[in-house]
Amino acid sequence: SQQGEEDPQALSIQEGENATMNCSYKTSINNLQWYRQNSGRGLVHLILIRSNEREKHSGRLRVTLDTSKKSSSLLITASRAADTASYFCATDAEDTGRRALTFGSGTRLQVQP
Amino acid sequence: KAGVTQTPRYLIKTRGQQVTLSCSPISGHRSVSWYQQTPGQGLQFLFEYFSETQRNKGNFPGRFSGRQFSNSRSEMNVSTLELGDSALYLCASSLGGTIYNEQFFGPGTRLTVL
Secondary structure (H helix, E strand, C coil): CCCCEEECCEEEEECCCCEEEEEECCCCCCEEEEEEECCCCCEEEEEEEECCCCEEEECCEEEEEECCCCEEEEEECCCCHHHCEEEEEEEEEEECCEEEEEECCCEEEEEEC | CCCCEEECCEEEECCCCCEEEEEECCCCCCEEEEEEEECCCEEEEEEEEECCEEEEECCCCCCEEEEECCCCCEEEEECCCCHHHCEEEEEEEECCCCCCCCCEECCCEEEEEC
16 A cells, blocks of 8 residues: 555545544655645645654644654644545655655545535 | 746647646745646656756656756656546645655646547
8 A cells, every 4th residue: 555545535524523634654754744635736735744743733733643653643623614625644755765755545525514 | 926837737638649748836946846646546756856957756657757947947748648647747846855845736737648
């Protein structure tokens, strides 16, 4: 499977609820990033967390990183209909001796108004 | 600041043809990366250019190539198109390199190969 696998693949919640998405990866990393993509458009950077950080906040977003478990989670609090999008984690995975930004398969979030 | 722009936004080609996609990064950004996004394979890294030099390359055949100009604008070329090349091609720019910095993505070019 790919470096950076998100879980769940799809999530449907009501407006106002919290949404949690998880990302697991395989190799060591220097940092992990989360991006959002609205239907077939470009990605928007949400947050970058470095390997020596455990938690980071940005507005309604909270990201945690557990390097011992090779996993990260993205929490969106008090979700809004406008949060409906696909969310991807990306890691600087090493591949054939070089590090490249590797994206997971994404979580599709649907927030019902 | 203007965002990352990509041209064209939509493209239809037939098998065997070649195509060139263009990307203009945010002013001051020296790193430009390209990605291919398909429903089956997801987002895959194609290559990264920094100051006109290819710094990194993903696992794509030699039919996929790119270049960067002195003004940081970048082009990618796909020769001998195959049906499987149908995808959304995304370009992203950053101040430094892709793996250490926030990337700013363009809207993408949707390529359809018939």
